[in-house]
Amino acid sequence: MANYDVIIIGAGSVGTPTAFSLAEAGLRTLVIDRRASAGQGSNKAAIGGLRATHSDPAKIRLCLRSLDIFSTWKAKYGDDIEWQKAGYSFVAYREREEKILKDLLAIQKPFGLNIDWLDRDDFLKVIPDLNPDGLIGGTFSPNDGNASPLLVLHAFYTHARRLGAEFRFNENVTGIDAAGGRVRGVKTDQGEYGADVVINAAGAWATPLAKMVGMDVPVKPDSHEAAITEAVAPFLKPMVVDIRPVTGSANYYFYQHATGQIVFCITPSPNLWGEDCRETSEFLPMVARRMVDVMPRLANIRVRRTWRGLYPMTPDGFPIVGWAKEPEGYLLVVGMCGQGLMLGPGLGELIARMVKHDLAESDQEMLNILSPYRQFAGQEKLK
Numbered sequence: 109m110a111n112y113d114v115i116i117i118g119a120g121s122v123g124t125p126t127a128f129s130l131a132e133a134g135l136r137t138l139v140i141d142r143r144a145s146a147g148q149g150s151n152k153a154a155i156g157g158l159r160a161t162h163s164d165p166a167k168i169r170l171c172l173r174s175l176d177i178f179s180t181w182k183a184k185y186g187d188d189i190e191w192q193k194a195g196y197s198f199v200a201y202r203e204r205e206e207k208i209l210k211d212l213l214a215i216q217k218p219f220g221l222n223i224d225w226l227d228r229d230d231f232l233k234v235i236p237d238l239n240p241d242g243l244i245g246g247t248f249s250p251n252d253g254n255a256s257p258l259l260v261l262h263a264f265y266t267h268a269r270r271l272g273a274e275f276r277f278n279e280n281v282t283g284i285d286a287a288g289g290r291v292r293g294v295k296t297d298q299g300e301y302g303a304d305v306v307i308n309a310a311g312a313w314a315t316p317l318a319k320m321v322g323m324d325v326p327v328k329p330d331s332h333e334a335a336i337t338e339a340v341a342p343f344l345k346p347m348v349v350d351i352r353p354v355t356g357s358a359n360y361y362f363y364q365h366a367t368g369q370i371v372f373c374i375t376p377s378p379n380l381w382g383e384d385c386r387e388t389s390e391f392l393p394m395v396a397r398r399m400v401d402v403m404p405r406l407a408n409i410r411v412r413r414t415w416r417g418l419y420p421m422t423p424d425g426f427p428i429v430g431w432a433k434e435p436e437g438y439l440l441v442v443g444m445c446g447q448g449l450m451l452g453p454g455l456g457e458l459i460a461r462m463v464k465h466d467l468a469e470s471d472q473e474m475l476n477i478l479s480p481y482r483q484f485a486g487q488e489k490l491k
């Protein structure tokens with residue numbers, strides 16, 4: 109039987125950068141995924157938004173580190189991941205949203221986030237095509253950005269392999285060997301592999317893998333729809349997020365990718381629980397009306413493709429990261445909700461420090477927030 113220091117289940121937004129960081133730390137790493145290549149789960153459904161402007165210290169710190177990694181990747185490793193430092197903007201057309209966004213600033217600013225409130229006229233200088241009617245203003249965080257989820261994963265995959273990590277695709281993990289209260293390896297439909305540490309990075313499918321070691325992990329797949337237009341000349345810089353709830357949707361967001369297409373997504377309300385990834389005929393009319401309302405210029409752009417993918421949701425909207433109390437050596441990195449791509453690189457480095465028992469004080473603080481054994485009583489404000 110082949111033996112490794114660490115086995116990661118899932119070559120997705122989180123498992124792949126984690127393999128990169130573990131291999132960089134000199135650990136013998138195996139990644140197993142039942143799909144044909146890296147990033148074929150929820151990762152490829154992501155639209156590529158990358159931000160550190162969250163509402164809690166753990167996600168802010170992890171994503172600040174991720175943004176450092178994304179923004180310097182090309183200079184350091186040579187791969188073009190289509191990173192753009194284009195910023196994020198949250199619009200306010202009503203006093204309710206103005207208050208929510210301004211209240212959040214009080215939490216975000218002490219963490220060193222570069223984010224500010226802009227009144228209407230200054231906001232329109234950043235996004236000239238916004239509908240000015242009724243616009244109060246919004247927040248703008250210029251250091252956030254976007255990249256291609258597929259190119260990001262391909263880059264991490266290539267460099268993880270270069271550093272010695274092994275990947276096995278088209279292989280389904282069917283069991284965890286945890287004899288005597290400690291992890292010893294995994295069983296798949298094709299063989300058995302030994303390791304002292306097994307990481308569950310199985311995204312929306314994490315719950316059955318946690319059950320294999322007797323853990324109840326509250327991660328539920330939640331279906332979200334997205335779309336992409338034809339490419340047009342650049343006219344829009346930041347991601348535009350509108351958090352006004354209306355019937356059928358909680359919020360929606362869109363940006364112009366480096367290659368010219370507008371990419372967009374909606375948060376359905378109520379949630380669409382389950383693994384149904386068939387596109388719907390409701391999505392496009394609903395989101396298009398909302399988008400054209402805030403940016404009339406979008407009225408004539410042609411939509412090329414829609415798709416649906418899964419958010420791995422947790423009850424409080426925060427990821428679940430931590431060691432199982434039992435069996436020893438079983439590590440959960442699951443429940444990324446709508447932010448797995450942006451969390452991945454920062455989390456990968458944190459996981460490498462956990463496995464090497466080399467945690468800083470700030471790591472411990474983040475792990476307390478993300479603990480699998482927390483009460484799940486809070487609620488993330490910017491899910």
Ligand SMILES: Cc1cc2nc3c(=O)[nH]c(=O)nc-3n(C[C@H](O)[C@H](O)[C@H](O)COP(=O)(O)OP(=O)(O)OC[C@H]3O[C@@H](n4cnc5c(N)ncnc54)[C@H](O)[C@@H]3O)c2cc1C
Binds near residue numbers: 140152442
């Ligand atoms: C429409 C949409 C838009 C989004 N936009 C963004 C965005 O702009 N920015 C952002 O950061 N996030 C975004 N997300 C969220 C993001 O896609 C997810 O949070 C992220 O992909 C989850 O990463 P993961 O590694 O946990 O799971 P995944 O990327 O799904 O990886 C899990 C892997 O585990 C494998 N697996 C599961 N079970 C087994 C098993 N038994 N054996 C072997 N392999 C197994 C799967 O095949 C899969 O490849 C979006 C999601 C959707 C649906």
